[in-house]
Amino acid sequence: xxxxxxxxxxxxxxxxxxxxxxxxxxxxxxxxxxxxxxxxxxxxxxxxxxxxxxxxxxxxxxxxxxxxxxxxxxxxxxxxxxxxxxxxxxxxxxxxxxxxxxxxxxxxxxxxxxxxxxxxxxxxxxxxxxxxxxxxxxxxxxxxxxxxxxxxxxxxxxxxxxxxxxxxxxxxxxxxxxxxxxxxxxxxxxxxxx
Amino acid sequence: xxxxxxxxxxxxxxxxxxxxxxxxxxxxxxxxxxxxxxxxxxxxxxxxxxxxxxxxxxxxxxxxxxxxxxxxxxxxxxxxxxxxxxxxxxxxxxxxxxxxxxxxxxxxxxxxxxxxxxxxxxxxxxxxxxxxxxxxxxxxxxxxxxxxxxxxxxxxxxxxxxxxxxxxxxxxxxxxxxxxxxxxxxxxxxxxxxxxxxxxxxxxxxxxxxxxxxxxxxxxxxxxx
Numbered sequence: 001x002x003x004x005x006x007x008x009x010x011x012x013x014x015x016x017x018x019x020x021x022x023x024x025x026x027x028x029x030x031x032x033x034x035x036x037x038x039x040x041x042x043x044x045x046x047x048x049x050x051x052x053x054x055x056x057x058x059x060x061x062x063x064x065x066x067x068x069x070x071x072x073x074x075x076x077x078x079x080x081x082x083x084x085x086x087x088x089x090x091x092x093x094x095x096x097x098x099x100x101x102x103x104x105x106x107x108x109x110x111x112x113x114x115x116x117x118x119x120x121x122x123x124x125x126x127x128x129x130x131x132x133x134x135x136x137x138x139x140x141x142x143x144x145x146x147x148x149x150x151x152x153x154x155x156x157x158x159x160x161x162x163x164x165x166x167x168x169x170x171x172x173x174x175x176x177x178x179x180x181x182x183x184x185x186x187x188x189x190x191x192x193x194x
Numbered sequence: 195x196x197x198x199x200x201x202x203x204x205x206x207x208x209x210x211x212x213x214x215x216x217x218x219x220x221x222x223x224x225x226x227x228x229x230x231x232x233x234x235x236x237x238x239x240x241x242x243x244x245x246x247x248x249x250x251x252x253x254x255x256x257x258x259x260x261x262x263x264x265x266x267x268x269x270x271x272x273x274x275x276x277x278x279x280x281x282x283x284x285x286x287x288x289x290x291x292x293x294x295x296x297x298x299x300x301x302x303x304x305x306x307x308x309x310x311x312x313x314x315x316x317x318x319x320x321x322x323x324x325x326x327x328x329x330x331x332x333x334x335x336x337x338x339x340x341x342x343x344x345x346x347x348x349x350x351x352x353x354x355x356x357x358x359x360x361x362x363x364x365x366x367x368x369x370x371x372x373x374x375x376x377x378x379x380x381x382x383x384x385x386x387x388x389x390x391x392x393x394x395x396x397x398x399x400x401x402x403x404x405x406x407x408x409x410x411x412x413x414x415x416x417x418x419x
Contacts, residue, residue, distance in 0.1 A: 072298075079294065
């Protein structure tokens with residue numbers, strides 16, 4: 001269930017999601033947060049089993065903090081995604097998969113990035129991406145309206161529209177939209193290494 | 195051995211609080227071949243004396259490629275040096291598999307440091323080798339020295355092996371942060387020749403800020419003969 005969307009912009013990244021948590025044909029929650037903050041420069045949108053997804057995100061948040069302290073500069077967005085995918089891959093191979101998909105979006109020393117990783121452990125960099133039961137509908141909106149080098153404001157509207165369209169026809173998605181934007185300009189000085 | 199006379203096991207603290215085994219390991223490093231590292235704004239070089247061997251025997255390699263952006267050299271028991279080099283190479287590849295990125299110099303040095311530290315805790319022989327690591331990462335050009343105790347230093351000038359104190363003095367006197375490559379290599383050569391005072395060969399490794407690659411400068415061992 002769920003609809004989540006990630007969009008790469010020229011000045012940052014945008015994540016959007018619905019707020020519905022389903023328990024089969026029952027709506028378990030109408031105020032679920034599906035976009036999780038890792039730190040000021042990185043957020044993860046989750047789809048699938050909430051417990052599996054939150055467990056991995058918490059583990060990666062801790063690992064990211066440890067690595068930043070130990071080497072003196074933070075993990076890149078790609079490195080962070082790889083940490084999630086390593087565990088997901090091991091899960092799949094040991095027949096105890098993590099039933100979740102992750103859109104990892106953030107800004108590192110070089111630029112903004114959007115990555116997606118799934119329960120098989122594959123990692124891919126994307127300009128825009130959607131996941132969850134509403135994603136086929138969201139992709140309809142994204143495919144016809146995404147342009148390269150969008151601003152955060154343009155991507156915010158596109159992300160909202162994509163999730164809105166999915167909520168209209170996908171029974172697994174609904175109950176309002178959350179949007180998170182991470183702007184390079186606010187961070188790049190802070191994140192940039194000496 | 196003094197500690198045995200006092201009825202102590204040699205791998206515990208001595209009466210003065212010194213880890214006697216570790217002190218002996220450091221002493222073994224001081225008998226090794228003279229080995230230096232110098233880091234300037236643009237370059238970091240590693241240099242090591244190749245001990246002359248018997249006729250028909252090639253001298254052992256002393257400058258080691260760890261990864262594309264990372265190199266190392268060492269002094270002490272060559273077998274122990276090789277073991278530590280293998281550990282560094284292993285950690286560099288593990289980092290690539292885990293993070294899909296090259297390991298940073300500090301992390302590589304810390305991995306080696308904690309590996310060496312294990313040998314100071316148990317009834318084993320601490321490795322008799324110090325290592326100098328040079329490389330380029332997102333923080334810039336970096337150089338570290340790691341000792342048998344597990345201690346590591348970050349810096350711009352290191353010397354280990356026999357005569358290392360005099361060798362380091364030469365480096366300290368001649369060091370300029372903006373010296374050109376030729377002058378830098380000359381300083382490294384002088385630092386080693388002052389101590390060795392013979393015609394033994396020197397092997398060089400270089401990592402530059404612009405290329406971000408570590409490479410051995412010349413191979414004194416011909417590959418075809």
